[in-house]
Amino acid sequence: MPSVMDRVVAVTSRVLQVDPGEIKPQHAFATDLGAESVQSVELVAMFEEEFGIEMDEDEALSVETVGDAAEYIAKVCRQQGVAC
Amino acid sequence: MRLILVDLPSEKRRNFDPLALSRPIWELRCGMTTLGEKLVAKTGATEVACFVPPYMADAYREQTAWPVNDASQLAGDNLLVVNARVKASGLDGETTGPSRMVCEADGECLCARIAKADLGRLKTDSIESLLESAKAALPAAGGELPTWNYTWDLILSNPEQLAADFKALGRSGIEGKVEEPNAVRGSRGDVFIGRGTVVHPMVVIDAEHGPVYIDEGAEIHPFTRIEGPCYIGKKSILLGTKCREGMTIGPVCRVGGEVEESIIQGYSSKYHDGFLGHAYVGEWVNLGALTTNSDLKNDYSSVTVALDGKNPIDTGSIKVGSLIGDHTKTSIGTLFNTGAYVGAMALIAATGKPLPKFIPSFAWFLEGVVTKGFGKKSLYETARTAMGRRKREFTAAQEAMWNEIFNLTAPARNEAVKKGRRALASQRS
Incomplete structure (x- = not known):
């Protein structure tokens, strides 16, 4: 089963149209990967859909990097009893 | 006579969403004035109090001079309780006379005229209690009152x-x-x-x-x-x-x-x-x-x-x-x-x-x-x-x-x- 990080990278790749091999944990969605504000909203929605979780939008949008997103999503999965 | 305007939480008030989510129905406009202004003008009331869904009471208090959700207003005077959905044009003949009540088929009070002398035998600790006790004690008036039902x-x-x-x-x-x-x-x-x-x-x-x-x-x-x-x-x-x-x-x-x-x-x-x-x-x-x-x-x-x-x-x-x-x-x-x-x-x-x-x-x-x-x-x-x-x-x-x-x-x-x-x-x- 792919890891949380693998899945975060896959979603990010689909939404931002970036090659998955070019996405690193330390990359910031906005400054390194070029996410516009609307794409940030779309990323949150797609992470929720991918993992079957509900994220607080303020918390989720404050996450800046791919690695932090994977960490935050893993935490939300644990809180909501969702296997990931 | 004190006019008591009532807009309590109900499924029917949701028919005025999204406009009435943030205000009582009587603050909605039709023609040159709000529905509330029409009700006050029609009844000639000089004293008005009102009851609104609790979640909007504090915000509404900031906008109105009327007492809001204040049960003390349910005593000490003849009362004319009017549901926010009632059309002012239908209130002819409702403002004076002995106590009586007009309800919809499902029991929701549209208008209650309550003489001060009758208040003693009714519960006045809340608007809900007043209306419930009035329903049991007061004569029901025949006929219907026209109402606004949707935005x-x-x-x-x-x-x-x-x-x-x-x-x-x-x-x-x-x-x-x-x-x-x-x-x-x-x-x-x-x-x-x-x-x-x-x-x-x-x-x-x-x-x-x-x-x-x-x-x-x-x-x-x-x-x-x-x-x-x-x-x-x-x-x-x-x-x-x-x-x-x-x-x-x-x-x-x-x-x-x-x-x-x-x-x-x-x-x-x-x-x-x-x-x-x-x-x-x-x-x-x-x-x-x-x-x-x-x-x-x-x-x-x-x-x-x-x-x-x-x-x-x-x-x-x-x-x-x-x-x-x-x-x-x-x-x-x-x-x-x-x-x-x-x-x-x-x-x-x-x-x-x-x-x-x-x-x-x-x-x-x-x-x-x-x-x-x-x-x-x-x-x-x-x-x-x-x-x-x-x-x-x-x-x-x-x-x-x-x-x-x-x-x-x-x-x-x-x-x-x-x-x-x-x-x-x-x-x-």
């Missing part, structure tokens, strides 16, 4: 109500400044222009088919055409507007483009071109340039509105436009479908096509779907900024009320957000 009732009655209100007020003449050249069609007796209002040159006021009342401090820019019946509220500005018949524009609005048979509650902007017809727009709404609503289906069939996003209600009218809640903002080029429900505190980005007929409150409509967007805090910041521009404050009580509205409207929004996520995912797969 579109107000829209559809607006032209007639405008004419009736103008006649009842009995006021005409020009107290403001009208710059030449201008044209008034019809009788000048059907036109009133209030003090401090400026009508620029090249404005047409057409009162041939109904009266035109422009309240104090308004400004009517060149190339505006105003067809009666019509009411322009205090300090509102019309910007080369094609203002067709049946319009009520509340205070401090900016209105351009083409508008027809609609009600704008107040403090809202539709500055640019675009058509608004048979719509009800709340307060602090901003409609971006070219925002347009359909109010007539291509097959001329009657318009349905889905107030809950699921169950369409037949309005029985072939003309109904949009219902747009307070603080909602639309982008340039937004297109609303016939009978669209657009919740309060929503932010809408156009897609180039007519949008879905139901957009829930607090929705961020982006990329053609409902999302959580940047959340309610960001919407509150925008509300704070918009109100500040008109020297008004988004108070702590209002924020608390909107937090409750956020919860109240969560089921429909959550469902729409899930649907939006699925749509986005399928687009991206």
